[in-house]
Amino acid sequence: MNASGSPVPVERGPVEVLLSIQKVEKQFAGRPVLCGISLDVASGEFLTILGESGSGKTTLLRLIAGFEHLDSGEIRMAGERLDQIPAHRREVNTVFQSYAIFPHLSVFENVAYGLRAKSVARAEIPPRVTQALAMVKMSEFSQSAPSRLSGGQQQRVALARALVNRPRVLLLDEPLSALDANLRRQMQVELKSLQREVGITFIFVTHDQEEAMALSDRVALLRAGRLEQVAEPREIYGQPATAYAAQFIGQTNLLRAEVRDGIANAGPMAWPSAGPSGAATFSLRPEAIRLSSAPQGARPAGGTAHFHGRVQNQTFGGAMDLVEIDCGNSHILRARIPSPGPLVGQQEFEFAASDAVRVREGGGS
Amino acid sequence: MSGALQSSRAPLLTTYALLVYAFLYFPIVVLVVYSFNGSGVGGFPPSGWTFDWYRQLFADASLWDAVLNSFIVAAVAVAISLGLGLPAALALDRAQFPGKALFRRLVLLPLILPGIITGLSLLMLFVGVGMKLSLVTVTLGHGTALISVATTEIFAGLQKMDRAQEEASLDLGANHWKTFWRITFPNLKVSLIAAALLIFTLSLDEIAVTFFLIGRDNTLPLEIWSRLRRGITPEINAISTLILLFSISTILIWYRLRTRTQHAGESPAEAAMLPSSLEGEHS
Structure with a gap:
C-alpha cells in the first residue's frame, strides 16, 4: 500500500503482522485472476477469504502454499520473503478441499508423513501423532485405512496431518464444502475452538458467507480478483463498503438516491446524509425498517426517515416476518419486522438514517 | 436404442454374436482339442484321448x-x-x-x-x-x-x-x-x-x-x-495350448x-x- 515497502499496520490495533501480501498479481493464460491484492494477516488470526467461485480465492491460497508462482508483488512471512521459497520448505500447511489423504498409508502414517519428511527425531513422532489425532478425536482410528473413513473423518485426519507440523499458518481450502449441513455446523464449531486452542493463524477459503461470518475474526471479500472489503464480520455486515459487499453478505435493499444539501432522496423517502452531493447508492438492511408509530409526511426528522408504502407480500417467518413494501415508482423494499401480525394496504414505515449506509457502486469488472 | 427394440431383436442378435464368437474361437478350440488327439494332427473327427504329445x-x-x-x-x-x-x-x-x-x-x-x-x-x-x-x-x-x-x-x-x-x-x-x-x-x-x-x-x-x-x-x-x-506336429499344438x-x-x-x-x-x-x-x- 505504501511505496516504501514498510509493513502496513493491521486495522485491528497493535497486533503482530505474520503474513503480508503485497500487490500480488496472477494471470492464467493471459486472464487476470488476482489484481493487486494487498492484505496483512495478524498472528493468531482467523481470516476468511470469501468469494464466489472464480473470484480467485483458491488461487490466493495456492500462492501462499507455494503451488503457484505469482507474476508480481510479494508475500512475506514475519518479514521474510515467502514467495521465493519452494512449497516443501514453507512453514505453512494446507487442508485440501478433497482432503488428499494418502490412500496407501494408514491414518497414523498419514499424520506422521510431515514429521518423517522433515526428519523429526524418530522417538518424537508417535507421541506427536497420537496427540494430533486426539485433538481431532480420531485416536481410535489410528491404524485404519483411509478408505474405511467417512468424509467427516477424513477431514479430521487432514486437519491432524496439517496441525501436527505446528505450521505458522494453516490454509483451509473450502474444507467443509463436502460435508452435509449438520456435520458442517458441528465442524464449524470445532474448527473455531481448535483454532483458539492451538493459536495458529488460520486462513480459510469459502464461498459461504454464513460460514465466513460465523468463524472469522476478519473477512476478506474477494470479487473477480480484487479485494472488495476486508473487515470484521460485524463491520462488513453493518458498514458494507460496496453495493456488492452489501448484497453478497446477508440481504439488503439498495437505494439509488440523490444527495442534495445533506439530504438523500430516494422516491418517497428522504433522510439526512453527510456525504457529498450527487447520485449515491445506500444499503438498507431489511431489519432496519420498522413500522412507524407516528404517522407523518416523508420528511427527515431527528435522523429518522419516514415513508409509507403498500404491503405487497408478507411471509411468516417465526420471530420475524418478511414484508415486501411497494413504495410506488417500482421501489420495492424488503423488510424484516418482528411479529407485526397481518399487515394490509398502506402502512407507515421508518428507519434510522444511520442504518442507510452509503456504498460504492460497481468495483470489480 | 429403446428397450423394446432391443428385446425384439435379441434372438437374432444373440445368434449373430454366437456366430462371431465361433468364427473367432473355433480355430483355437481345434488347436487345443488336437493337442490331445491320439491320431496326431490328421483326420476328422479327432479320435483317441492322449497326453503323449505333452509327454513328448x-x-x-x-x-x-x-x-x-x-x-x-x-x-x-x-x-x-x-x-x-x-x-x-x-x-x-x-x-x-x-x-x-x-x-x-x-x-x-x-x-x-x-x-x-x-x-x-x-x-x-x-x-x-x-x-x-x-x-x-x-x-x-x-x-x-x-x-x-x-x-x-x-x-x-x-x-x-x-x-x-x-x-x-x-x-x-x-x-x-x-x-x-x-x-x-x-x-x-x-x-x-x-x-x-x-x-x-x-x-x-x-x-x-x-x-x-x-x-x-x-x-x-x-x-x-x-x-x-x-x-505340423501335435507337439506344437501342445505347446501352443500351454502358451494360450x-x-x-x-x-x-x-x-x-x-x-x-x-x-x-x-x-x-x-x-x-x-x-x-x-x-x-x-x-
Missing part, C-alpha cells in the same frame, strides 16, 4: 531352450519399456513443452505401425551401428516397440491419480524426489504391474519384429514357426488389476489415448 513336449530340450529365451527376452523388454515409458508418461501428464501433441501421437506410433516396418527399421539401425543380430537385438526391439504400451498404461494411471496428493506431500515438507517415491510411485504400482503383465505377454508371442532381429537362438514363436515348415493358457491368465490378471484401479480412482479422467484395440488384439 516335456522331453524336447531345444523347445524348452526357446521357451527360456522367450521368457528372458520378455522380462528384459518389460524392464526397458517400463524404464523408458515411465518418464515419457510423466512428461505427457505434467510437463508442458512445445510439440507435446505431436509427441503424444508419436509415442503411440509403434503400436499402429505394422511390425514389418518396425522390424525392418530396427534391423537397418542395428546393422548400421554394426551390432550382431542375437537375442540382445530382439530384446532391444521388443523393448522399443512396446514402450508405447508402457506409456499409455502408466499415463492412464497418472490421469486417474488425485494430484492434490502430491501437493499435500510437498505441503507437508517432502521434496519432489521424496514425493515421487512415497506418493506417486505407490499410486502407480497397479498400473506398472498391469503394464508389465501386458508387455510380457505381447513380447512372448511377438513374431514380426523378432523375425527381422533374430540371430542364432530362437524365441518360442520363431522356433514353432521354423518347425512348422517341416510340417499362460497368456489368457496373464491378460485376465492385467484386466482385473485395471478394472480395480478404475473403480478405486474416482477421477473420471479416463485416458483418451488408451489403445482400446489392445484389449482384444492379442490373446
Whole structure:
C-alpha cells in the first residue's frame, strides 16, 4: 500500500503482522485472476477469504502454499520473503478441499508423513501423532485405512496431518464444502475452538458467507480478483463498503438516491446524509425498517426517515416476518419486522438514517 | 436404442454374436482339442484321448531352450519399456513443452505401425551401428516397440491419480524426489504391474519384429514357426495350448488389476489415448 515497502499496520490495533501480501498479481493464460491484492494477516488470526467461485480465492491460497508462482508483488512471512521459497520448505500447511489423504498409508502414517519428511527425531513422532489425532478425536482410528473413513473423518485426519507440523499458518481450502449441513455446523464449531486452542493463524477459503461470518475474526471479500472489503464480520455486515459487499453478505435493499444539501432522496423517502452531493447508492438492511408509530409526511426528522408504502407480500417467518413494501415508482423494499401480525394496504414505515449506509457502486469488472 | 427394440431383436442378435464368437474361437478350440488327439494332427473327427504329445513336449530340450529365451527376452523388454515409458508418461501428464501433441501421437506410433516396418527399421539401425543380430537385438526391439504400451498404461494411471496428493506431500515438507517415491510411485504400482503383465505377454508371442532381429537362438514363436515348415506336429499344438493358457491368465490378471484401479480412482479422467484395440488384439 505504501511505496516504501514498510509493513502496513493491521486495522485491528497493535497486533503482530505474520503474513503480508503485497500487490500480488496472477494471470492464467493471459486472464487476470488476482489484481493487486494487498492484505496483512495478524498472528493468531482467523481470516476468511470469501468469494464466489472464480473470484480467485483458491488461487490466493495456492500462492501462499507455494503451488503457484505469482507474476508480481510479494508475500512475506514475519518479514521474510515467502514467495521465493519452494512449497516443501514453507512453514505453512494446507487442508485440501478433497482432503488428499494418502490412500496407501494408514491414518497414523498419514499424520506422521510431515514429521518423517522433515526428519523429526524418530522417538518424537508417535507421541506427536497420537496427540494430533486426539485433538481431532480420531485416536481410535489410528491404524485404519483411509478408505474405511467417512468424509467427516477424513477431514479430521487432514486437519491432524496439517496441525501436527505446528505450521505458522494453516490454509483451509473450502474444507467443509463436502460435508452435509449438520456435520458442517458441528465442524464449524470445532474448527473455531481448535483454532483458539492451538493459536495458529488460520486462513480459510469459502464461498459461504454464513460460514465466513460465523468463524472469522476478519473477512476478506474477494470479487473477480480484487479485494472488495476486508473487515470484521460485524463491520462488513453493518458498514458494507460496496453495493456488492452489501448484497453478497446477508440481504439488503439498495437505494439509488440523490444527495442534495445533506439530504438523500430516494422516491418517497428522504433522510439526512453527510456525504457529498450527487447520485449515491445506500444499503438498507431489511431489519432496519420498522413500522412507524407516528404517522407523518416523508420528511427527515431527528435522523429518522419516514415513508409509507403498500404491503405487497408478507411471509411468516417465526420471530420475524418478511414484508415486501411497494413504495410506488417500482421501489420495492424488503423488510424484516418482528411479529407485526397481518399487515394490509398502506402502512407507515421508518428507519434510522444511520442504518442507510452509503456504498460504492460497481468495483470489480 | 429403446428397450423394446432391443428385446425384439435379441434372438437374432444373440445368434449373430454366437456366430462371431465361433468364427473367432473355433480355430483355437481345434488347436487345443488336437493337442490331445491320439491320431496326431490328421483326420476328422479327432479320435483317441492322449497326453503323449505333452509327454513328448516335456522331453524336447531345444523347445524348452526357446521357451527360456522367450521368457528372458520378455522380462528384459518389460524392464526397458517400463524404464523408458515411465518418464515419457510423466512428461505427457505434467510437463508442458512445445510439440507435446505431436509427441503424444508419436509415442503411440509403434503400436499402429505394422511390425514389418518396425522390424525392418530396427534391423537397418542395428546393422548400421554394426551390432550382431542375437537375442540382445530382439530384446532391444521388443523393448522399443512396446514402450508405447508402457506409456499409455502408466499415463492412464497418472490421469486417474488425485494430484492434490502430491501437493499435500510437498505441503507437508517432502521434496519432489521424496514425493515421487512415497506418493506417486505407490499410486502407480497397479498400473506398472498391469503394464508389465501386458508387455510380457505381447513380447512372448511377438513374431514380426523378432523375425527381422533374430540371430542364432530362437524365441518360442520363431522356433514353432521354423518347425512348422517341416510340417505340423501335435507337439506344437501342445505347446501352443500351454502358451494360450499362460497368456489368457496373464491378460485376465492385467484386466482385473485395471478394472480395480478404475473403480478405486474416482477421477473420471479416463485416458483418451488408451489403445482400446489392445484389449482384444492379442490373446
